Amino acid sequence: MAGAKKHGTTQKPSQPPQLKAKTHVPGKSSTKKSSKKPSTTAAIKNDPFARQLNYKPNIDYNRNVVIRIKDITSLSFGTASGILKLTSLNGFLFFLATNIFTSLLTYVVLVGFKNKGTDYFVSPFNDVFVNDVGRYLASYLMMWCLFYALVST
Amino acid sequence: MAAVPELLLDPAIKIWVLLPISIVMVLVGILRNNVTTLFLSPKRTVPNxxxxxxxxxxxxxxxxxxxxxxxxxxxxxxxxxxxxxxxxxxxxxxxxxxxxxxxxxxxxxxxxxxxxxxxxxxSGDMMMQMLKGNLANYIPQTVIMYWVNFFYKNYIVMKLPFNLTNNFKSMLQSSMNMIDLDASYVSAISWYFVNLMGLSSIYALVLNDNEMVTQITQQTTQQQQPAPPTAGGxxxxxxxxxxxxxxxxxxxxxxxxxxxxxxxxxxx
Missing domain, CATH: 1.20.58 (Methane Monooxygenase Hydroxylase; Chain G, domain 1)
Structure with missing residues (x-):
């Protein structure tokens, strides 16, 4: 199992955010193991025990990495739009654009094209793009209002 | 955008109203986090x-x-x-x-x-735990809201960068009887509400603990002890x-x- 996984076996604390493989279980002998390559045998394909087993701490860690990145970016883009004095619809469009852009960039940089998102997240699209949009909008709105008020008066 | 704004706001307002409210809310959030960890974790009584x-x-x-x-x-x-x-x-x-x-x-x-x-x-102490958790959540909210209402009442504090319909006037411009004023000019209490929603990211970054933040912002107390059987069960x-x-x-x-x-x- 350790040989099959390229990521997640070594995580140094000083490194920039890096995702941990979803299935990495140190020191735990599991009865359910899966090969990374798509299995060829039909017997394996329909076998429920050949499915991936998720390791919750790693999943949580990955989700928190994404949340942290999006927290910081939504706050700073809120500041930017306040300083740019964007008003009404422009501001919300700016939020939408920057949010999608950040999500895309997060996905490309952290997951990349070689790996599947499902190696790191339970539902990659939801975890990277959709979840907690309300929270980021609220943070963006707060910084936008604050800096708009600071700049314009 | 009009060259002359319809209402000129004193620049001192932003320093003496907006920033203090934000700072106080962040500090109270951190304090609440510490109080919650102090009061709730070590008092885990031995269950039956x-x-x-x-x-x-x-x-x-x-x-x-x-x-x-x-x-x-x-x-x-x-x-x-x-x-x-x-x-x-x-x-x-x-x-x-x-x-x-x-x-x-x-x-x-x-x-x-x-x-x-x-x-x-x-057990009576489980009730006590829940009560404490709820108190730690509700008291700061009430106190800050009272403080904001008491200190910064009856004047316009900021102009929001987006337009709102007139229905918001009763909420965001309460105790201000100006019918023709644009609804995007709001009083201090609405800045408090914007902060209340937007600060969760700040808490997450400052406290570096996402679980706690969701607990703070969503105001839910989890029951960790097994529930004692009730009479009808x-x-x-x-x-x-x-x-x-x-x-x-x-x-x-x-x-x-x-x-x-x-x-x-x-x-x-």
Whole structure:
């Protein structure tokens, strides 16, 4: 199992955010193991025990990495739009654009094209793009209002 | 954008109103976090031993049932089931709770009485914990809101960068009787509300603890101790019986049946 996984076996604390493989279980002998390559045998394909087993701490860690990145970016883009004095619809469009852009960039940089998102997240699209949009909008709105008020008066 | 704004705001307002409210809210959030960790974690009282025992025995049964594929065959499973059945029989079970044989006999005749034995063990400290959690959440909110209303009443504080309909006027411009004023000019209490929603990201970054933040912002207290049985609930006997019943009808699917395929696949 350790040989099959390229990521997640070594995580140094000083490194920039890096995702941990979803299935990495140190020191735990599991009865359910899966090969990374798509299995060829039909017997394996329909076998429920050949499915991936998720390791919750790693999943949580990955989700928190994404949340942290999006927290910081939504706050700073809120500041930017306040300083740019964007008003009404422009501001919300700016939020939408920057949010999608950040999500895309997060996905490309952290997951990349070689790996599947499902190696790191339970539902990659939801975890990277959709979840907690309300929270980021609220943070963006707060910084936008604050800096708009600071700049314009 | 009009060259001349319809309302000129004093630049000192932003320094003496907007920033203080934000700073106070961030600090109170951090304080609340610390208070919650201080008051709620170490005061974990020792739960009732009988209750804990019972919960863990039930948990054991459930775990075996959930992981039924570790059994090699049906006969292996049946063997375990017989063992459990013997162990959690009524007599055997009651012996853990009631030492007096006379009382035991009485209980056998009327098993529903057993609830009364258990129910007076219901803990008052769990209520206390929940009360404390709720207080830690609601008191700061109320205090800050009162403070904002008391200090910064009756004047416009900021202009929001987006337009709002006039329906918002009653909420965001309360106690200001200016009918023609644009709704995007708002009073201090609306800045408080914007902060209330937007600060969760800041908390997450400052406290570096996402779990705690969701707990703070969503204002939910989790129940971690097993709930004591209430008077109307099922008796312990019934609980174990239903669990055993479920255990019995479990469909065994051993994970060892296809193990050769998987091993071969792995070392191909």
């Amino acid at each position: 031993v009988r209750l804990l025992k019972e919960q863990q025995h039930l948990g054991l049964l459930r775990t075996y049932r959930r992981n039924h594929h570790v059994f090699i065959s049906q006969s292996d499973f049946d063997e375990k089931f017989d063992l459990f059945k013997k162990e959690y029989e009524f007599d055997n079970l009651m012996r853990h709770y009631v030492a007096d044989p006379e009382k035991l006999q009485k209980l056998k005749e009327n098993p529903n009485d057993f609830n009364t034995v258990m129910s007076d063990l219901s 099922p008796t312990v006997d019934q609980l174990f019986n239903s669990e055993l019943e479920g255990f019995k009808i479990t469909d065994i699917k051993s994970c060892f049946t296809t193990i050769h395929d998987r091993v071969l696949e792995k070392y191909q």
